[in-house]
Amino acid sequence: xxxxxxxxxxMTGDKVxxxxxxxxxxxxxxxxxxxxxIIPAHFIRNVTVTHSGKTVLSxxxxxxxxxxxxxxxxxKGGKPGEKVTIAWLDNQGEKRADEAVIAGG
Amino acid sequence: MRIxxxxxxxxxxxxxxxSPAQQDTQKEIERYRQMLQESNPAELFEARGEELWKTRRxxxxxxxxxxxxxxxxxxxxxxxxxxxxxxxxTDRVQDAESRLVTCMVALQGFTPEExxxxxxxxxxAPMITADPFxxxxxxxxxxxxxxxxxxxxxxxxxxxxxxxxxxxxxxQAGERLFYYxxxxxxxxxxxxxxxxxxxxxxxxxxxxxxxxxxxxAFGTWPAYRVSExxxxxxxxxxxxxxxxxxxxxxxxxxxxxxxxxxxxAKKAEGGTFDAPAIKR
Amino acid sequence: xxxxxxxxxxxxxxxxxxxxxxxxxxxxxxxVAEMIKASFKTRGQATIDRLSQDDAQxxxxxxxxxxxxxxxxxIEKVQQAALRYPSSGKLMGDWRQGERIAQSGVGxxxxxxxxxxxxxxxxxxxxxxxxxxSFGTIGPSLYQFGKLRGSSEAIQKYAYGKIxxxxxxxxxxxxxxxxxxxxxxxxQITHLVALLLDPESPVNK
Numbered sequence: 384x385x386x387x388x389x390x391x392x393x394m395t396g397d398k399v400x401x402x403x404x405x406x407x408x409x410x411x412x413x414x415x416x417x418x419x420x421i422i423p424a425h426f427i428r429n430v431t432v433t434h435s436g437k438t439v440l441s442x443x444x445x446x447x448x449x450x451x452x453x454x455x456x457x458x459k460g461g462k463p464g465e466k467v468t469i470a471w472l473d474n475q476g477e478k479r480a481d482e483a484v485i486a487g488g
Numbered sequence: 489m490r491i492x493x494x495x496x497x498x499x500x501x502x503x504x505x506x507s508p509a510q511q512d513t514q515k516e517i518e519r520y521r522q523m524l525q526e527s528n529p530a531e532l533f534e535a536r537g538e539e540l541w542k543t544r545r546x547x548x549x550x551x552x553x554x555x556x557x558x559x560x561x562x563x564x565x566x567x568x569x570x571x572x573x574x575x576x577x578t579d580r581v582q583d584a585e586s587r588l589v590t591c592m593v594a595l596q597g598f599t600p601e602e603x604x605x606x607x608x609x610x611x612x613a614p615m616i617t618a619d620p621f622x623x624x625x626x627x628x629x630x631x632x633x634x635x636x637x638x639x640x641x642x643x644x645x646x647x648x649x650x651x652x653x654x655x656x657x658x659x660q661a662g663e664r665l666f667y668y669x670x671x672x673x674x675x676x677x678x679x680x681x682x683x684x685x686x687x688x689x690x691x692x693x694x695x696x697x698x699x700x701x702x703x704x705a706f707g708t709w710p711a712y713r714v715s716e717x718x719x720x721x722x723x724x725x726x727x728x729x730x731x732x733x734x735x736x737x738x739x740x741x742x743x744x745x746x747x748x749x750x751x752x753a754k755k756a757e758g759g760t761f762d763a764p765a766i767k768r
Numbered sequence: 769x770x771x772x773x774x775x776x777x778x779x780x781x782x783x784x785x786x787x788x789x790x791x792x793x794x795x796x797x798x799x800v801a802e803m804i805k806a807s808f809k810t811r812g813q814a815t816i817d818r819l820s821q822d823d824a825q826x827x828x829x830x831x832x833x834x835x836x837x838x839x840x841x842x843i844e845k846v847q848q849a850a851l852r853y854p855s856s857g858k859l860m861g862d863w864r865q866g867e868r869i870a871q872s873g874v875g876x877x878x879x880x881x882x883x884x885x886x887x888x889x890x891x892x893x894x895x896x897x898x899x900x901x902s903f904g905t906i907g908p909s910l911y912q913f914g915k916l917r918g919s920s921e922a923i924q925k926y927a928y929g930k931i932x933x934x935x936x937x938x939x940x941x942x943x944x945x946x947x948x949x950x951x952x953x954x955x956q957i958t959h960l961v962a963l964l965l966d967p968e969s970p971v972n973k
Binding site: 386391402406408409451453455 | 526527531535712714717
């Protein structure tokens with residue numbers, strides 16, 4: 384089971400500002416280990432952010448996103464006390480979802 | 489003209505050393521620092537470390553919650569900035585990482601070898617070949633724990649004690665080691681860290697005998713090293729320097745490593761601890 | 769180590785008032801030597817004997833920052849006597865190879881392949897060519913080294929000697945004694961001399 388994400392969700396003006404730190408190797412599949420073997424690719428393919436049942440952000444990532452990715456975005460329509468859920472799915476089928484409560488501005 | 493002078497006078501009183509333009513720059517620097525810190529993956533290590541502190545592990549199936557880091561059993565807040573220090577139970581001067589070894593052995597029943605295994609997390613990068621500490625995706629319990637323990641001293645003043653004779657001896661030994669020139673490159677720590685304003689390639693080098701430089705250096709380790717995608721501790725920093733000095737290997741949590749860290753901590757005394765930080 | 773000795777070292781070392789005996793330097797040296805034995809270990813090509821200091825290293829460590837003139841002269845004299853030049857008499861090689869050697873930072877670390885030639889790590893401390901922006905400042909800039917000095921036999925001999933054993937010219941120099949310590953080969957040093965002195969070298973353009 385992958386490590387939990389660290390999520391901060393705050394109101395800035397009328398928007399919700401979200402900052403997410405994801406724990407993930409984001410291995411490109413191009414590196415070799417100390418013995419010269421290719422380290423298998425292991426990276427997040429999809430990120431989905433939902434609020435009140437609606438998808439507010441959908442991302443398709445590849446190997447250019449670095450290890451332990453940081454995602455920072457804003458969306459309209461959220462209010463303090465409501466939940467935001469961030470979910471990711473990687474190329475090896477692993478997934479993780481965490482939620483955060485929107486704090487006041 | 490007179491109004492400007494009065495204004496300048498007022499500003500000089502209320503904002504010492506800062507002209508309005510400089511203050512904007514400072515604000516921007518602070519804002520940038522905050523942005524970097526909010527995206528610092530060190531948080532992920534700290535979160536794991538906090539969990540591990542409370543997790544029952546080892547043959548004794550115990551947590552580390554009774555571990556004494558110098559301020560009493562279980563007291564973590566503020567402990568890191570008061571290390572290294574002498575401990576009565578081991579009658580040794582110890583830094584955070586060697587103290588964790590002690591606690592893993594005493595509280596959790598691990599052997600010293602087990603407690604010292606994989607102190608550094610691994611990227612599997614070819615840079616470190618056949619390294620017993622690294623491995624692809626190799627997590628290090630030690631790294632996670634020291635990340636969290638350090639974070640519990642963030643913002644506090646660096647204040648290693650220097651009252652016990654062994655603490656003073658560790659400082660002196662560290663100082664002698666700092667100036668110790670050896671190996672095929674004739675390097676000592678002083679070679680790179682003995683002069684002000686120098687850099688190796690494009691990496692600035694702190695002069696360790698200069699308080700401000702030492703404070704900034706000591707105050708920003710442990711740190712998340714972006715180029716490695718790993719969190720690196722003071723023990724790692726010493727190990728890595730020694731490797732690049734063409735010396736034989738510095739053993740993890742050894743007396744010499746602790747002596748060096750004691751010397752550096754004392755040189756950094758009075759600085760504000762701002763770790764885990766984020767570095768290149 | 770005896771507790772009494774630790775106490776004596778500790779109390780007297782930091783100038784505590786009323787301290788009768790200051791431990792001799794040799795006692796403190798012995799304490800550090802013991803600590804080194806217990807804290808370092810051989811790994812790969814980095815053997816523990818690397819920490820045994822030669823005379824220059826020992827003196828430079830002991831008197832760091834405050835080397836008496838007589839002592840520095842003495843060190844330089846000994847290092848000068850240890851200078852070795854190629855028997856062929858050819859001191860200038862190929863600047864292109866020299867640039868590669870100057871750029872390379874590998875060699876002698878326990879993570880390095882001992883069969884791979886060491887580099888000079890020159891850019892770690894020096895500016896050399898104008899194009900290379902990633903250079904250190906631990907040593908002086910060597911840009912236009914040859915342009916300013918010419919490439920006479922005397923200058924070739926100086927440049928070769930300096931790289932071979934920097935302490936022959938400056939006791940306790942921060943610069944590694946690349947030839948004396950067996951880091952770089954004779955041939956490699958001739959390529960570095962060319963990098964510095966050849967009018968076609970980017971260092972002199």
